[in-house]
Structures are given as structure tokens and as C-alpha cells.
Amino acid sequence: MPGMTSARRIGRAVKRSRMRRAGESAYGLLLLLRQLVLAGVVALLVAAGLWASWHPAQQAMAxxxxxxxxxxxxxxxxxxxxxxxxxxxxxxxxxxxxxxxxxxxxxxxxxxxxxxxxxxxxAGWAGLLRACLPLGGALLLAAVVVAGGLRLRRTARVTGLLGLALLAAAALTM
Structure with a gap:
């Protein structure tokens, strides 16, 4: 580019930087979309665990x-x-x-x-904890998705420990 005028060089640099920014924006949009899909998967897992636990838990606490x-x-x-x-x-x-x-x-x-x-x-606590077994399993599965997909290690650790504690409490009351 030795024979180019400085205005032409600046014009090409601006053009390249716009294209680069557009590419970076598209990549950022894909990353955001990935995060949203994985957060939806986590929400679906936990909602399914709650749904499966709801009716038996109501009967146990009636x-x-x-x-x-x-x-x-x-x-x-x-x-x-x-x-x-x-x-x-x-x-x-x-x-x-x-x-x-x-x-x-x-x-x-x-x-x-x-x-x-x-x-x-x-009935009682034993029945309630037994009814919440699907929720405990869903929390363990959600912890794997949170850790691996969303890269939120501390949140995954807390979610997994909650699921494990729920499963352990249910096993101890059986």
C-alpha cells in the first residue's frame, strides 16, 4: 500500500473495522442465544421436577x-x-x-x-421428601447443564448440593 493516499488507507481501515464489528456482533449474538437456550433447558428441567413432585407432595401434606x-x-x-x-x-x-x-x-x-x-x-416429612425425589434429580441434572453449558460453577455447585441433599434426606427417611 505504499502508493496509496492517506484518505484511501483510512477508508479501507474503516471498512475493515465495520465488517469486523459486524462479525463480532454476530458472534456475540450467537453466544447470547446459546446462553438463553441453556437457561431455558435449566428452567425446563426444574419445572418438570416441580411438576412431577407437586401432586404427591400435596397428598403427603394433606x-x-x-x-x-x-x-x-x-x-x-x-x-x-x-x-x-x-x-x-x-x-x-x-x-x-x-x-x-x-x-x-x-x-x-x-x-x-x-x-x-x-x-x-x-404422610409427613417422610412422604414429602419421597414426593420430592423427582425435584432432587432435576436439580442434579440442572447442575450439570449450569456448570457445563452456562459456565456458572458456583451456581452449579449450590444447585447440585441442594439436589443431593434432597435425595439424601429422602433416602434417610425411607
Whole structure:
């Protein structure tokens, strides 16, 4: 460019810098779009965990329809037995199903809340923590996305520890 006038050199430099800025802007837009998509994935994971936990948690914390399950038989998937309501005047049942493996022996009494039909769910803190298992798993998955995709290490660490604590608390109350 030795034979160029200074005005032509400046014109080319300005043109190059505009193109460079446009390229940088497009790259920045792609980075922003990536962050937004990954934040949406995290929000979707946590929302799905909350959705899956909501109905069982409501049943576990319900004050009406509480009683005691006397375990008659327990398999890996469910326990069956008789239901004795704690409210006076409510009808007992000889055969109810608890869709959770308790590892309980015959004759063990478990506090439950009456669900739909012959189904019951655990009541109290144990039932609430058991109902929140999907939320704990969703928090662990979200922590992986937050750490790897969003590059927010501290937030991912807190999210993962919350999910792990929820899963551990549920396992301890079983």
C-alpha cells in the first residue's frame, strides 16, 4: 500500500473495522442465544421436577384422610395392608396399596394419607421428601447443564448440593 493516499488507507481501515464489528456482533449474538437456550433447558428441567413432585407432595401434606397402614406384605415395588383412619367416623379399609418399597416387615405401622381409590401415600416429612425425589434429580441434572453449558460453577455447585441433599434426606427417611 505504499502508493496509496492517506484518505484511501483510512477508508479501507474503516471498512475493515465495520465488517469486523459486524462479525463480532454476530458472534456475540450467537453466544447470547446459546446462553438463553441453556437457561431455558435449566428452567425446563426444574419445572418438570416441580411438576412431577407437586401432586404427591400435596397428598403427603394433606391433613384430611390421614391414618395408619399396617403392613401385611411388601415387595420391591409396593406394600399392601390394612388402613385405619385417624379421624373418627372414617371408614377403615382391609386392602390398600402403598406404591413405594418400604423394606418394612409384616405388622409395621406406617403413617399414610389416603390417595385415589385403594392407594395411599406416606404422610409427613417422610412422604414429602419421597414426593420430592423427582425435584432432587432435576436439580442434579440442572447442575450439570449450569456448570457445563452456562459456565456458572458456583451456581452449579449450590444447585447440585441442594439436589443431593434432597435425595439424601429422602433416602434417610425411607
Amino acid at each position: 391433613t384430611g384422610g390421614r391414618g395408619t397402614l399396617t403392613v401385611a406384605d411388601c415387595s420391591r415395588e409396593r406394600c399392601t395392608g390394612s388402613y385405619a383412619p385417624s379421624a373418627p367416623g372414617a371408614a377403615p379399609s382391609d386392602h390398600v396399596i402403598l406404591e413405594q418399597a418400604l423394606g418394612a416387615h409384616q405388622g409395621t405401622k406406617v403413617p399414610v394419607a389416603r390417595g385415589d381409590g385403594d392407594e395411599v401415600v406416606r
